[in-house]
Amino acid sequence: MNAGSVVRVNLPDSPYDITVRPGLLADIGTAIASQSKSRKVAVITDSRVGPLYRKALAAALAAAGLEEIFAMIPHGETYKTIQYLLPVYDQLLGAKIERSTPVIALGGGVIGDMAGFVAATVLRGVPFIQIPTTLLAMVDASVGGKTGINHAVGKNLIGAFHQPIAVYADPEVLKTLPPRELRGGLAECIKHDCIRDADGFAALEQNIARALSLDLDYLTELVAHNVAIKARVVEADQFENGERAHLNFGHTFGHAIETISQYQYSHGEAVALGMVGAVYMSEKLGLLDEASRRRIVGVIELAGLPVRGMKLDPQAVIDAMIFDKKVKGGKIRFILLDRIGHAVIQDDLPPELVREAVESLRD
Ligand SMILES: NC(=O)c1ccc[n+]([C@@H]2O[C@H](COP(=O)([O-])OP(=O)(O)OC[C@H]3O[C@@H](n4cnc5c(N)ncnc54)[C@H](O)[C@@H]3O)[C@@H](O)[C@H]2O)c1
Numbered sequence: 134m135n136a137g138s139v140v141r142v143n144l145p146d147s148p149y150d151i152t153v154r155p156g157l158l159a160d161i162g163t164a165i166a167s168q169s170k171s172r173k174v175a176v177i178t179d180s181r182v183g184p185l186y187r188k189a190l191a192a193a194l195a196a197a198g199l200e201e202i203f204a205m206i207p208h209g210e211t212y213k214t215i216q217y218l219l220p221v222y223d224q225l226l227g228a229k230i231e232r233s234t235p236v237i238a239l240g241g242g243v244i245g246d247m248a249g250f251v252a253a254t255v256l257r258g259v260p261f262i263q264i265p266t267t268l269l270a271m272v273d274a275s276v277g278g279k280t281g282i283n284h285a286v287g288k289n290l291i292g293a294f295h296q297p298i299a300v301y302a303d304p305e306v307l308k309t310l311p312p313r314e315l316r317g318g319l320a321e322c323i324k325h326d327c328i329r330d331a332d333g334f335a336a337l338e339q340n341i342a343r344a345l346s347l348d349l350d351y352l353t354e355l356v357a358h359n360v361a362i363k364a365r366v367v368e369a370d371q372f373e374n375g376e377r378a379h380l381n382f383g384h385t386f387g388h389a390i391e392t393i394s395q396y397q398y399s400h401g402e403a404v405a406l407g408m409v410g411a412v413y414m415s416e417k418l419g420l421l422d423e424a425s426r427r428r429i430v431g432v433i434e435l436a437g438l439p440v441r442g443m444k445l446d447p448q449a450v451i452d453a454m455i456f457d458k459k460v461k462g463g464k465i466r467f468i469l470l471d472r473i474g475h476a477v478i479q480d481d482l483p484p485e486l487v488r489e490a491v492e493s494l495r496d
């Protein structure tokens with residue numbers, strides 16, 4: 134049996150643990166009961182994850198003497214809006230939750246962000262617990278305390294910082310995840326090692342096939358390794374004033390590609406292309422050597438993510454980047470690499486180089 138591991142997120146006002154262990158879902162009740170002053174807990178999930186895992190969680194909570202209030206939102210990014218949260222507030226307030234009643238997110242990043250926003254706002258804030266069920270939610274969205282919903286004007290424009298009191302990641306649930314979602318999560322894992330950990334990168338190169346074949350021992354190690362990297366970055370810069378920007382490696386191009394493709398490219402696929410564009414520029418500027426760039430492109434390819442063949446209009450991608458909220462004073466901010474495991478921020482790159490990088494993604 135895999136004993137799993139615990140990663141501490143050491144934020145000054147709100148430290149918490151991320152527990153990663155296969156099979157965790159079945160015996161999570163006592164851990165949650167020990168952290169809750171209320172006998173009630175509110176579980177928020179989506180219409181795909183609910184039918185798969187709600188029963189197991191409900192049984193674990195009942196065994197620990199907790200009373201479950203249950204709310205379900207249709208699955209997918211389309212429903213990450215205020216209108217789908219209103220009935221959730223109705224349910225929670227109707228069931229007379231208290232200031233001490235934890236809200237539990239059981240789902241991917243969409244549910245994590247939405248349930249987190251409910252936890253941040255209902256009764257002016259209640260404890261929040263995350264049970265992430267996608268690789269992306271485990272390695273990325275479970276650390277950092279960002280919560281929120283989309284608005285017609287753009288993604289994640291309404292939200293709050295609200296740290297969880299605990300995160301429980303059970304890699305076993307990744308067995309039902311659509312393969313494309315698994316690959317999307319791997320894009321963020323590649324990103325983490327590229328910006329912070331050369332040894333981690335080498336290990337990922339060796340083992341990525343084990344992730345794709347759902348080797349639980351490896352997935353447990355991978356999730357723990359990645360939450361630790363993200364935790365260290367967030368600890369150093371909780372409110373995104375400095376080095377947390379490194380987490381946007383691949384995302385400047387990525388967000389634009391995602392938008393212009395009208396979401397034909399998933400987030401992870403768009404970030405994969407974005408990382409390829411960023412290392413192209415890193416090499417052209419003499420920051421990164423060719424062999425390192427090839428290794429990075431190679432690992433993205435091994436993950437089954439796109440590295441070329443982008444059919445989008447380069448000018449449209451560039452225009453979308455200029456509209457991105459990360460533009461500072463009219464200049465596009467890029468995160469580049471000067472070696473594997475180390476990122477640098479570049480604010481004013483020649484527009485011709487940016488264009489060349491976008492065009493290179495078409496070949
Ligand atoms: N708060 C943060 O720091 C942060 C970071 C990254 C991303 N996000 C947000 O996360 C969202 C994307 O998250 P996501 O990629 O997890 O998408 P998601 O939550 O939409 O999940 C993807 C799909 O997989 C299904 N699913 C989830 N777990 C499953 C499982 N174990 N088995 C079978 N199906 C399962 C879901 O129902 C959904 O249809 C975006 O809205 C993004 O803004 C937030």
Ligand SMILES: [Zn+2]
Binds near residue numbers: 273321384
């Ligand atoms: Zn991302």
